[in-house]
Amino acid sequence: MAVMDFLAAYDAIPEDDAPQRVALLRRSMVAGRAALFAELRAHRPVFSTPVGVFVTRHPDVLEVLSAPETFTVGVFGPTLEDVLGAPFVLARDGADVHWRERGYGQLMLAPEDAPRVRELTARIADTVLDEAIGGGADTFDLVQDYARLAAARVALAYLGLTGIEEERLHSCTRRMQWAFAVNPDRDPEIHAAGVDAGRELHDLVAELVDRRRSGGPAAGPDDVLGRMLRTRLPAEYDFDDERVTANLVGYLTSYQQNATQCTVTALKELAVRPEALVEAERAAAEGPARCDAYVWEALRFHPFVPITPRLCLRDRVVAAGTPRQTVIPAKSVVLACFASAMFDEEVLDAPAEFRPGRPPAHNLVLGYGAHECLGRYAARVIVPELVRRVLLRPGVRPLPGAERALDYAGTPFPQHYAVRSGRVAVPTA
Structure with missing residues (x-):
């Protein structure tokens, strides 16, 4: 659509015809999200629709996400807890669960783990790549044969849940995340499948927790579960092994599909920019520091969460004192658009250009x-290292002419992405 095409078409639909307006909005999101967001930022940056209020400017998105007492996770929190079968930090706001368990999670998923998690990721990723390449075919599926397996093995080893099959983890988390994060029409079958998957994953994790606990607090390797079992909290927190299990299930659910998707979409965004891909390959050979910047810049163009919803509990003025100042009424669903905020021309210099090393x-x-992602310290090394290990294999690249051919296979998550299986020795960097 050209400038103002969407808004002109939207405004031409009678205000009381919500289904047509929603249908046009969804088509535009699929066909040209970047153009739609650019139009909204320029002409209607706080945009009220039947599905919610879209907030598209960078400072306004930050304002919404900085006020959890007003803009809560009540849109998806109850559904997430249905799926998990227990309270979880991502599903709550306030002191009762959120801040207490966020503090706990930060101790368990500690920043100082990052170096060893990167080493673990590199080792596992190289092994999985060798397995994929060793199949003997000219191509392999980067999603099914590499990203989902490597991401799962890293998480299970780091958390201390080795013994759960990668396929079961991936299948469960896909159904769970589909139910709570990408089921806008609240399809009851999708919801039920997510709840069933949540029970399945809970039981798998609970069994491992019981097994480790039976060996004593110090039993087993020094992983996140071991750390949890050795930690003693005051009795009033009521933090028993069921809470340990619930948190581990929540960490897995928040991680697996996202890490898999990010690995594949980052490579895709580099591949569609040949110059950036060559630069990223050079950076990968030099070491992680420079390469990480290329991966995160690639993901700016294809974030795994383009929009995050919030429930507005009370009337709130957004962007006060600016020409776009808007009152958001209580009980509104507010859609904070990450994918738009990261391209705000008033904040980012030349946002459409691929520029590694932008300010965090x-x-x-x-x-x-x-x-903000509770596991961000681990994520900041796992995701770029999964991509880097591919970049270190010059023969493993998307098929020429098919760099954009990311197949979702009727799901909300990438399912297939064909790459060449060049047989090249692995650098030791």
Whole structure:
């Protein structure tokens, strides 16, 4: 659509014809999300629709996400807890669960783990790549044969849940995340499948927790589960092994599909920019520091969470004192658009250009505010290292002419992405 095409078409639909307006909005999101967001930022940056109020400017998105007492996770929180079968930090705001368990999670998923998690990721990724390449075919599926397996093995080893099959983890988390995060029409079958998957994953994790506990607090390797079992909290927190299990299930559910998707979409965004791909390959050979910047810039163009919803509890003025100042009424669903904020021309310099090394505040891929990714310290090394290990294999690249051919196979998540299986020795860097 050209400038103003969407808004002109939207406004031409009678205000009381919500289904047509929603249908046009959804078609535009699929056909040209970047153009739609650019139009909204320029002409209607706080945009009220039947499905919610779209907030598209960078400072306004940060304002919404900085006020959890007003803009809560009540849109998806209850559904997430249905799926998990227990309270979880991502599904709550306030002191009762959120801040207490966020503090706990930060101790368990500690920042100082990052170096060893990167080493673990590199080792596992190389093994999985060898397995994929060793199949003997000219191509392999980057999603099914590499990203989902490597992501799962890293998480299970780091968390201390080795013994759960990668396929079961991936299948469960796909159904769970589909139910709570990408089921806008609240399809009851999708919801039920997510709840069933949540029970399945809970039981698998609970069995491993019981097994480790029976060996004593110090039993087993030094992983996140071991750390949890050795930690003693005051009795009033009521943090028993069921809470340990619930948190581990929540961590897996928040991680597996996202890490898999990010690995594949980052490579895709590099592949469609040949110059950036060559530069990223050079950076990968030099080491992680420079390469990471290329991966996060690639993900700015394809974030795994383009929009995050919030429930407005009370009337609130957004962007006060600016020409776009807007009152958001209580009980509104507010859609904070990460994918738009990261291209705000008033904040980012030349946002359409691929520029590694932008200021961290300009990259919202891991979220912002009270619900910024709890596992961000691990994620910041796992995701770029999974991509880097592919970049270190010069023969493993998307098929020429098919760099954009990411197949979702009727799901909300990438399912297939064909790459060449070049047989090249692995650098030792």
